Amino acid sequence: MSINTKIDRGQACTMTSEDHMPGPMCLIENVKGQLRANQGALRILSAIKRPVVVVAIVGLYRTGKSYLMNKLAGKKTGFSLGSTVQSHTKGIWMWCVPHPQKTGQTLVLLDTEGLGDVEKGDNQNDCWIFALAILLSSIFVYNSMGTINQQAMDQLHYVTELTDRIRTRSSPDQDDLEDSDEFVSFFPDFVWALRDFSLELKVNGKPISADEYLENSLKLIHGTNDKEREKELNLPRLCIRKFFPKKKCFAFERPAQGKKLGQLESLQDEDLDSDFVEQVAEFCSYMFNCSKVKTLSGGIKVNGPRLKSLVITYVNTISSGGLPCMENAVLALSQTENAAAVQKAIAHYDKQMNQKLQLPTETLQELLDLHRTSEKEAIKIFMENSFKDVKQVFLTELATKLERKQEEFVKKNVQASSDRCSALLQDIFSPLEEDVKQGVYYKSGGYRLFIQKIQELKKTYYKVPRKGVQAEETLQKFLESKEDVTDAILQTDQALIEKEKEIEVERVKAEAAEMASKILEEMQQKNDQLMKEKEKSYQERMKQLTEKMEKEQAQMREEHQRAIAHKLQVF
Numbered sequence: 384m385s386i387n388t389k390i391d392r393g394q395a396c397t398m399t400s401e402d403h404m405p406g407p408m409c410l411i412e413n414v415k416g417q418l419r420a421n422q423g424a425l426r427i428l429s430a431i432k433r434p435v436v437v438v439a440i441v442g443l444y445r446t447g448k449s450y451l452m453n454k455l456a457g458k459k460t461g462f463s464l465g466s467t468v469q470s471h472t473k474g475i476w477m478w479c480v481p482h483p484q485k486t487g488q489t490l491v492l493l494d495t496e497g498l499g500d501v502e503k504g505d506n507q508n509d510c511w512i513f514a515l516a517i518l519l520s521s522i523f524v525y526n527s528m529g530t531i532n533q534q535a536m537d538q539l540h541y542v543t544e545l546t547d548r549i550r551t552r553s554s555p556d557q558d559d560l561e562d563s564d565e566f567v568s569f570f571p572d573f574v575w576a577l578r579d580f581s582l583e584l585k586v587n588g589k590p591i592s593a594d595e596y597l598e599n600s601l602k603l604i605h606g607t608n609d610k611e612r613e614k615e616l617n618l619p620r621l622c623i624r625k626f627f628p629k630k631k632c633f634a635f636e637r638p639a640q641g642k643k644l645g646q647l648e649s650l651q652d653e654d655l656d657s658d659f660v661e662q663v664a665e666f667c668s669y670m671f672n673c674s675k676v677k678t679l680s681g682g683i684k685v686n687g688p689r690l691k692s693l694v695i696t697y698v699n700t701i702s703s704g705g706l707p708c709m710e711n712a713v714l715a716l717s718q719t720e721n722a723a724a725v726q727k728a729i730a731h732y733d734k735q736m737n738q739k740l741q742l743p744t745e746t747l748q749e750l751l752d753l754h755r756t757s758e759k760e761a762i763k764i765f766m767e768n769s770f771k772d773v774k775q776v777f778l779t780e781l782a783t784k785l786e787r788k789q790e791e792f793v794k795k796n797v798q799a800s801s802d803r804c805s806a807l808l809q810d811i812f813s814p815l816e817e818d819v820k821q822g823v824y825y826k827s828g829g830y831r832l833f834i835q836k837i838q839e840l841k842k843t844y845y846k847v848p849r850k851g852v853q854a855e856e857t858l859q860k861f862l863e864s865k866e867d868v869t870d871a872i873l874q875t876d877q878a879l880i881e882k883e884k885e886i887e888v889e890r891v892k893a894e895a896a897e898m899a900s901k902i903l904e905e906m907q908q909k910n911d912q913l914m915k916e917k918e919k920s921y922q923e924r925m926k927q928l929t930e931k932m933e934k935e936q937a938q939m940r941e942e943h944q945r946a947i948a949h950k951l952q953v954f
């Protein structure tokens with residue numbers, strides 16, 4: 384068991400605030416050459432809702448990487464250092480701290496297993512550690528000892544292998560950009576940290592900056608006799624120039640001499656080389672000021688849960704023998720987030736409707752208007768929280784769900800109106816029913832009185848507000864149920880001659896038919912309203928979708944243009 388694995392168990396990190404981890408934790412374990420995401424660390428990432436700036440450090444083993452990362456964390460100890468020649472850090476370790484300069488952002492420090500340890504035998508793992516550090520970070524620190532000589536360049540062969548290890552797209556494009564040309568759009572900024580750099584930075588007697596030194600070192604070699612070797616020597620230089628548009632170099636003095644080097648963690652700044660202390664301060668200041676939030680294709684800003692999703696997708700792909708693909712990782716991310724966006728939109732719709740809707744509504748339009756406003760807001764929320772919704776799968780799901788909800792509300796509205804109207808009719812007509820029971824209308828002239836009374840009560844019924852969409856239908860049904868009584872009163876009325884009774888029966892029938900046709904007309908009107916509403920919903924979705932797609936396409940075009948511009952600049 385490695386020392387760091389012991390620490391992982393021993394000091395199980397508990398978060399005291401969103402991004403305060405008392406110490407680092409293993410994020411990607413490397414157990415016998417198998418990479419595995421650590422669930423505890425993933426849980427910590429889930430809780431970080433702020434955008435993350437991810438700094439990863441990579442380089443040969445035993446070159447002071449962990450020590451430098453502790454400096455970025457502002458701590459003396461943290462990432463565990465080894466004091467022997469044995470390689471120490473295993474896998475990829477993570478430490479999330481509040482960003483020292485940018486409030487509202489979290490700094491995620493990734494310390495990686497040293498490359499090139501001869502004890503490991505093959506370098507497969509090294510290549511994957513290198514690739515993962517590139518894929519996960521927004522600023523990538525390559526750490527090496529001494530000057531940038533050919534040996535240092537050769538050690539950077541990992542960068543030349545990235546084209547075989549990383550894909551940007553799931554299916555290569557037919558356009559003028561190769562897959563690796565697009566690395567530039569998504570790759571982190573590049574920082575080369577030169578440790579124990581003791582030479583003076585001068586060319587032809589003139590002082591040069593570390594950045595100029597790096598630029599000079601990346602110039603291609605020309606004019607040798609061995610063209611094959613020349614190509615080989617130039618490849619890492621070309622790759623760095625091609626993949627990383629933004630480069631920076633820092634040279635550090637040896638921090639201390641002799642045995643002190645083994646006890647750096649316990650030394651105060653006064654005990655360290657003063658130039659080194661200054662150089663570390665400069666390095667930290669650059670990292671804090673110039674590092675960007677990790678951003679994915681399409682301008683998607685990464686926060687903790689998104690970083691977690693990237694870790695899972697990449698590690699799973701690598702463990703199952705596949706090549707990590709940036710586009711697929713973004714798609715995997717979009718699946719989870721778009722599903723959540725649908726939920727969020729629905730929750731908002733439900734909240735709005737429950738707060739504002741009072742059933743029964745006076746008219747169907749009143750309900751439909753409220754639905755439309757809430758639906759518009761829900762779609763907006765979905766658009767704000769979703770991305771790369773290929774073929775609008777999730778938008779369609781949302782639309783279907785909202786449509787079903789609208790149908791449910793329409794049904795509920797009908798029921799509420801029927802219930803209210805029935806109760807109202809019961810209330811209004813019960814004295815009349817009582818009189819009928821008492822035989823008040825079964826007498827000569829009783830029929831006219833009865834009809835008069837009904838007309839009166841109908842008026843009372845019509846006057847009551849908010850009866851809703853079923854007002855007519857419920858009344859008609861109610862009156863229909865009273866037809867037998869009406870008929871019996873008519874037949875017993877001695878004051879009317881047979882002819883008058885016949886006419887009256889016809890009149891009542893005509894009145895009922897008129898009411899029925901009115902109701903039919905109303906139903907037709909309601910159907911038309913619902914159809915129109917569907918059309919409006921569709922138009923609203925399309926409007927918001929077009930706006931979003933235009934924005935996404937502009938972003939893509941910009942990324943593409945940047946890649947082409949960089950390609951032209953490098954060659």
Ligand SMILES: Nc1nc2c(ncn2[C@@H]2O[C@H](COP(=O)(O)OP(=O)(O)OP(=O)(O)O)[C@@H](O)[C@H]2O)c(=O)[nH]1
Nearest residue numbers: 444445446447448449450464465470471472497647
């Ligand atoms: N010479 C030298 N030693 C350093 C420097 N920084 C740290 N060290 C010492 O080098 C040893 C290894 O430091 P680490 O930070 O563990 O190195 P690492 O690159 O993380 O090592 P691995 O995890 O094995 O890859 C420790 O004893 C450190 O005190 C430096 O700038 N120069």
Ligand SMILES: [Mg+2]
Nearest residue numbers: 448449471472
């Ligand atoms: Mg280390």
